[in-house]
Amino acid sequence: MTMSRTVQIAVREIKVGFRNPWAYTFLALFALFALMLLLINSQSVVKGYSGLTGTLLNLILYLLPLMTLMLGSFSLTGDKEDGSWELLSVYPLSTVSYMAGKFIGQAAVLLSMIAFGYGLAGTAGWAAGNGFDPSAFRLLAGFSFSLAMLYLAAAMLVGTLARNRWQALTIAVAVWFFTIIAWPPLLIAVLGMLPYLWIKPAVSVLTLLNPAEISRLFAIVKLGGGSVLGPEYYDWVKWIREPSGTIGYIAVSLLWIFGASGLSVYLWERGRKHA
């Protein structure tokens, strides 16, 4: 029955998600974005790591996390504002079922949007005879999927902490800004204050805290651009290059997703008990 209630929440989330004008605005934006990647790719085929691939990765990093943070956190704060959560809390529905259902439903909507965007770009490229290199295409798509899932978990946390959509928007933009835009200068500033021997372990810890950075490192190394990262990342590069690197990345991502989701459930449940 618990599983069935999770499915019910997820199904409603998918229905509401696909009938939400916001979702279509983001879908159009992402489709346009994917076509733009194709256009950039047509200048010279994206194969392996280059300045062009780096630009593509950065463009994905700018758009997708912000989109995910907004859609995911608004879904939870919308329930709070509309009275939907208040009513659901009278139902025999556990916090875990509710949050898991929301995550699964939102994930389905987001992954469909990303798949549509890449599908469109892939088909258009194939039709024009100037498509992506298949391995680079797979890596960009995989990078986008995993980034969306990681930021969806963060969005669940933002939606749990925020009381309403405005608060969610503010926190979502802050999370996006600090993890994507301000991360490199912040990292340099923080590392510059540490003793030399602390730098490598500090880089590892800080990288694990930032889902965008974990995904970016993985994609760069897999594209063969590990040397651009600098000596502080030598262990990371070595680790990701190994055959177990992909499994390790998936494990770290899952740990991140379950960690953030677990914290959201804990905080939501605490709020429920102390209401």
Next chain:
Amino acid sequence: MPEPFVQMQHVGKTIKGQEIIRDFHINIREGEVIALCGGNGAGKSTILRMMAGIIHPSRGEITVGGFQWKTNRRRYAELIGYMPDDYRFSAGLTAKETLLFWAKLRGAPASRVDEALAEVGLEQTGAKPVASFSKGMRQRILFAQAMISRPRLLLMDEPTNGLDPYWMDTFVKLVRQAADQGQTVLFSTHQLQVAEALADRVVFLRGGAVQLEGSGEEIRSRLGAAGLAEAFGEWYAGGGNSE
């Protein structure tokens, strides 16, 4: 004498240092209909929300059918149907889809959805987006939602707000019918003619405490009024005390 189905014992609720409910005490028999009346801010909604398990008492205990929210949340929730005062429906879902979602969460059969829509006179509008409904129609959907699993305890916050006279009448009949079938009902209202027509017991609240309690007739005769509305007016104008 059987144990009361609902027991609220010495319940108090303090929010941000302000005492909203003071030593509230009530026992409700199975099948009994209770109306909570009082001015704005008297604490009616807070009592209903505490009983529904949305918020929790700062002091005292609430037991429904032998279960408490804090010790057996799932069984407690299975006994309760709740109709909120304020609810904004999700855009994009039809009335039938919305009700089906609630029915499945309650474990009620899908056939119950058509039945519930027919009970509230919305069988013809089931395929329309519920967000486009008028206030009265939304109230009827919310009532259908609360009744979807025929809960043993029905809690309703201002259920007749926005209903036209015909549906107010029908609502009274439906609730009376539910009570006759053994469902226990607790509702808040400002419409004292509804309280008079429906409730076995009326509770007048002020400042989060019970000031006056009894059947409609007892309250009328106590205050020497012809109707409950008049009794309430006199009681309220007199400072809202039991004396």
